[in-house]
Amino acid sequence: MKKVLINARKEDYENLASILEEHHHVVLRQDPVYEVKVFLPDTDLDAFIDEVRETIDLRYKENLIEVSSPEFVISPYLKRAEEKAEKTEKTPIEKLVETTRPYLRLSPGTLAMTSIAGLIALTGLFLNNAAVIIGAMLLSPILGPIYAFAISVAVGRGEDGLRSLSVLAALLLSVFVLSALTTAGLHLLVPLAVTPEILSRTVVSPIYILMAVLLGFAAVLALDRGMSDLIAGVAIAAALLPPTVVAGIATVLLTDRVLQAGVLVLENVVGMLAGALIATLVLGIGAREYYEQVAARKAMVRTALAVALLLAILFGLSLTLT
Template sequence: MERIEITLYPNQAEEIEKILEEFQVPYIKTSAESYKIQCLHYVIISPNEIAGALVDIIAHKFDTNQRINVITHYKPEATISDYLRKFEAFLKEEVTPASITSTDIDIVSGFKSVKDKIPIKRTGPIEGLVSRTDAFLSRKMDVYSMILVATVIALVGLVSNNVAVIIGAMLISPLMGPIASIALNSVLGRQKQIEKSIVFGSQMILSSIGLAAALTAALALFYPVETTPEILSRTEVSPILIVVAVMLGIAGGLAMLTSIPEIIVGVAIAVALVPPATTIGIGIGLGSIDIAASASLVLLSNIIGMVIGFMIIFLLKGVSPRKYYEKKKAREVLRLNVMVLVALAVALGAIEVLFGYRSN
């Protein structure tokens, strides 16, 4: 179940209550005051399957530029209501007409009208996704520090050929954020935010490479640094890398849109980003162009593939701006970004085929 709270002017009550009656959801209306102006406050509890559509319709009906008009949407810890339980089961098609008792006929008839007439949107509010990804629009020292610490740990694991240590580095890497931010803002048509995400993500990765290069060069002065199997495995280029990265991006997008813990997918994404970035630094620190170049191809393939994967799942799940004029701009931005990504993916695939051919 999901909870929606709305604050609005009293003259809008009739319109909001008409919408709530169409959705057959329970609500509480109370009189309130904001900035010494009389207003109304609604608390609505809705099944997950229709909450997104309900918020969309309400957001289109009311001008949220006005100070009093506010919509809040979130999931409570628990909701106890047999009515809503039956409603949700009906929407999920877990209840069939044959299993409905006579006392529930009127209730289920109301449910059916909702299912037949109201567009069902199963994703959460766009604003929730935006707030999570907007944290990666500019450099923040805590996030920045995490990637540097992850780089040091990954370097130790790669040089010592210790898989467990490398996995430990993944647990603290925040690189899923910029990837998701680029993809989400591409779908929403927020070009400035895309540019900021690219800049911050690039700063994180370049800092990781620079730190790994400096530490490797310093370590090589006192300790013979060898190209271990773990290092070499991050230099194996193949066009299939982009396909795997797209799958990781799809998994990451699903984690953001559903109840799948993001940390699980975040670790998998970090595995595809932090070790290659660290390996580039190791190659630079050792003066090995082949290692640095091959690891760079692996890293770029993973980044481009994951951005494409995130964009695919966002589009399939119907993530888009709320307002019609924003939708038009979003389509233009998305078209341009898709063309650029596809061109880069094809170019990288061709380069990787040539690398593989040269290696053989």
């Protein structure tokens, strides 16, 4: 349940009245500025805010919209309204954008956690132990930048999208370099066996692109619907962390398979970016203001073309290397 406080000049309130009739509201004050309190289910918030923003002129300082979440509201009318609303809540655009901010810059904590997860995955790969590899996925924070990229592009924040990609690239590069250096160091001390878990991640196929697209789509869908980010994060890490570690291992022990390992990583990365972008379109995630929508459409078109080109190149490489 959300409480929305609206301040509107008399001229704007006259246009707003028809929208308010559809929702439970109370007019608290009428002079000199109308002050209206509205209660509505969370699932109705986005559509309601869009209608209000199109109705009142927010260039005037008297006009404002404030949204909050009350602890509880006792009202049979509101209870019936919530029962009629969709049970699956849609996260407001502003909240989605806010959740991307931690992934627009590389933090030491995120880098350290990713590096540790990479080393654990390296251990599991050499031990041929799937349980250890899964444990590494639980620690890996790779989902965040992919999610931030999709949301940023969808709302027209191209620069933020590029920042999130740079964070993702830095995390994957750190895993790759650390895996290569660790493998080289261990290889000088003890004989290292190339296990089936390692070899399975040096095989490329166009089917991995489809899998990655579905993973990217499912991850954004899960986060938008308020599902656990741990589940989505493990799914993303499963497709990115072990293959990146194997790419590092291959530079030392499997030099003839380095290209295949690298292509597999790129297939998964680009595929998940594509799936995440598709999810934002399907879910209707986008900017509110008209000028922001124009910028968002341009950013989405340019990004979609670039991603489609990369997917086509990777698809061709997969067929060649299969």
